[in-house]
Amino acid sequence: MVDDFADSKKAASEPEKPMNVAAQVIAAIVVVGGLAGLVWALDLDSKASADRGPATCTSTHDSKPSKPVSGARLCTALNRPDLPVLLGTPDEYAETADGNESTITSADGTKFTTPEADVDLKTYSLRLSASDDDLGVADMAGLLGTRAETKTVLGHPAVVYSDRTIALSFNLGGGKTKADSGPGGIARNLLVARDVKDGGGYFEVSVWRQDFATPDDAALFCVAEKVLPTVPGWTAG
Numbered sequence: 001m002v003d004d005f006a007d008s009k010k011a012a013s014e015p016e017k018p019m020n021v022a023a024q025v026i027a028a029i030v031v032v033g034g035l036a037g038l039v040w041a042l043d044l045d046s047k048a049s050a051d052r053g054p055a056t057c058t059s060t061h062d063s064k065p066s067k068p069v070s071g072a073r074l075c076t077a078l079n080r081p082d083l084p085v086l087l088g089t090p091d092e093y094a095e096t097a098d099g100n101e102s103t104i105t106s107a108d109g110t111k112f113t114t115p116e117a118d119v120d121l122k123t124y125s126l127r128l129s130a131s132d133d134d135l136g137v138a139d140m141a142g143l144l145g146t147r148a149e150t151k152t153v154l155g156h157p158a159v160v161y162s163d164r165t166i167a168l169s170f171n172l173g174g175g176k177t178k179a180d181s182g183p184g185g186i187a188r189n190l191l192v193a194r195d196v197k198d199g200g201g202y203f204e205v206s207v208w209r210q211d212f213a214t215p216d217d218a219a220l221f222c223v224a225e226k227v228l229p230t231v232p233g234w235t236a237g
Contacts, residue, residue, distance in 0.1 A: 054093040055079070057117070068232045069130045071099030075117035077230045078128045078223075086226055087207075087219045089123045096120045124215065127206040128227065136198040137191050151190070153224055155237045158192040160217070165208055185212030188220050192228060196237030203228055 057075035079097040084090050099117040106112070116129035137157045141148040148159040165185050187208035194201040205224045207215045228234050 055095055055097040055119075058098045069115050069132070071101050071115040071117055073099070073232055074115055074128045074130060075099030075119070077227050078117045078126060079119050080227065082226075083119065083126075083223070084121060086222045087121065087124050088216060089121060092121045092123060094119050094121060120210075123210060124219075125208055125210065126223065127204075128231075129204045129206075130201075130231070130233065131204070132194075132201040132233070134200045135202075136200050137193040137202050138198055140191055140202065151221075153190070153192045153221065154229065155196050156193045157196075157198045158190060160188065160190045160220070163187045163189065165212070185209055186214045188215045188217060190220055190224050192224060194233055195235040201233070203231060203234070 057072060057079050075097055076099075079094050080086070083094065084092045097117070097119045099115070102114045102116060104112045104114065112133070114129055114131060116127060119126050137159055141150065141159045144159065144161050147161040149161065151158040151160055163186070165187055185208060187206055189204060189206045191202050191204050193199075194203065205220060205227065207220050207223070209215055229236065
């Protein structure tokens with residue numbers, strides 16, 4: 001079963017501007033094929049980020065993880081010191097990083113908890129999520145249809161596919177908030193089976209760019225190959 005939900009919190013401060021000039025906050029929403037839900041990327045002020053330094057993982061949710069693979073652990077795995085190098089942007093660093101558990105309720109009332117982590121840099125945003133249901137990568141490839149490209153990552157079955165982001169512009173001026181939407185860029189998503197036999201469950205790495213350009217697949221695979229073996233639940237093969 002595939003559902004579209006997510007729960008994340010982002011905040012950014014805007015400098016003071018004349019009252020007749022509306023403050024604009026730009027965000028990108030990624031609809032990750034109904035798998036990872038809605039991914040938010042917020043372009044924070046670069047000077048404020050420089051003053052703060054590289055971000056460390058924070059947990060923005062009070063829910064306690066009930067499984068070994070928690071959002072906090074995924075964030076620790078994803079927010080590597082060498083992440084900018086893996087992405088091909090060595091002069092950058094993580095501006096925000098957090099992990100959480102999103103709870104999804106199906107039509108029959110069954111609840112599913114999906115741990116996930118988000119890391120934002122100046123150029124790239126990434127999300128790492130984990131699924132431990134009975135569906136394998138081959139099953140997901142069937143659901144994705146022609147969008148899915150069959151791959152292999154560290155000997156594990158994998159598929160890569162694309163989704164288009166939706167750009168939102170929030171007008172915070174005049175005491176009222178108004179949101180406008182428009183087409184964004186491309187998100188590249190990589191599903192990788194937890195074990196070489198594809199016995200059920202998978203990890204998903206998603207990457208998209210803040211400038212809406214198409215992400216580099218080489219960077220996506222490089223991140224996956226370094227990050228996934230450090231995540232609880234990964235079975236080497």
